[in-house]
Amino acid sequence: MAAIPLSQLTIKQATPSQVEQSRRQTWIEWNRGRSVEEYLRQNAEMDKCSFSTSDRFFTWVLVPRDEPDTLAFLSSCETYRRNIIVKNDSGVKETAGYGIASVFTRPDFRGKGYASHMMRLLHWVLAPHELLPHFPHGIWGSPPSQALGDAAVSVLYSDVGGFYERCGPTPETPGWIPTAQRSTVWPVRTDNVVFRPTSVRWLDEDSLTPLLHQDDRLVTNELALSSNTEPRFTFLPGDDQVEFQIKRYLLSLGDSEIKSPKSFGVSVPEPPSQAADSKSDGEQEPESQLAFAVWTFELKPQPSRLIICRLRATPESFPPILDAALSEARKVGVEIMEVWNLPSEFEEMVDQTGGKTFEREDHWPCMAWYGVDDKLESTNWKQIVKWVNNEK
């Protein structure tokens, strides 16, 4: 089949039948050993979670303009709306950022430019049009009629290298730019204990929420206080970001034999020498001394791993956190422990504990910056905008 001219195509929200069809297609890529029915059921369970309800989650399809409800759509993807904090020279602001997932073209439609075009049009769905360059009507026809229009930024994790950089809001402008893609990995062995457990507090699913909300406040304050003037943004760990990862893991267990772990994180008190300066006996741990890690698990593809999706630590609190996470990884029986973009202050400890830091070849975090009230030159933003707390 010859490729359909781009001006005859548009992106739109999938109908329920198109959603189901897209999941039946993506199963082949992301089934991780599950049957089609199991995969559909788990996706339906994810739809019921708070991070998917109301206007937070959508499936998008690229379709011929005159066949909007076709099940033979040309490409598909999903978007999650998240609250983010942006800091720029006018201060901090809570606004919207989007995560993009499951970009997929069925095999017989590949190589015709459909995924690229869908992704280019997706900027016009997500971002305020006044912050984008001029829409190229001459070659693309009219812009998408359905638009969310409130994104300051959108991000995705690329398994296809720099493909998304070529998908800009116009043919001349860049799309999603790869950012920091460092991983630190420890093999999980019986002998890599670095610090005998002190009084760590294990965190189950329920105890995570208040702690992550505390973390949201800290993350916001830290951005407000940072002296950098160039724009920077962070997703809020307590606003679905971490819960999404854990729910996805728990649902993926389905009826498998594997027992779900009880702990999804650990918090530690700061050592007395630090804490004594700022609190008297019996006083509660001040929020600024919060030190913790939250993790999820990925059993497939192998090697299976415990992956830390949020870390707040100091050089003093990092060893017991590392130790606890490794002991949980050992208990669950995964092969490695991983953390993304670990702060450099912990690097020495990585060496001492048998860990290794490297540039990942897959799951590259990529971002497209649109701005808040300011329009940055498209050639300029990729050098200056910073994604803070860029973890899993």
Ligand SMILES: CC(C)(COP(=O)(O)OP(=O)(O)OC[C@H]1O[C@@H](n2cnc3c(N)ncnc32)[C@H](O)[C@@H]1OP(=O)(O)O)[C@@H](O)C(=O)NCCC(=O)NCCS
């Ligand atoms: C990646 C994918 C969405 C591209 O869809 P498409 O409609 O064929 O994309 P386009 O025609 O716009 O662009 C094709 C280009 O994508 C790039 N591409 C496709 N697969 C790639 C891969 N695995 N690694 C790197 N680049 C890749 C190539 O540059 C390719 O150009 P070529 O055909 O000249 O080699 C499709 O191959 C797919 O569904 N793959 C399986 C799911 C997947 O990996 N999704 C991406 C997850 S981040």
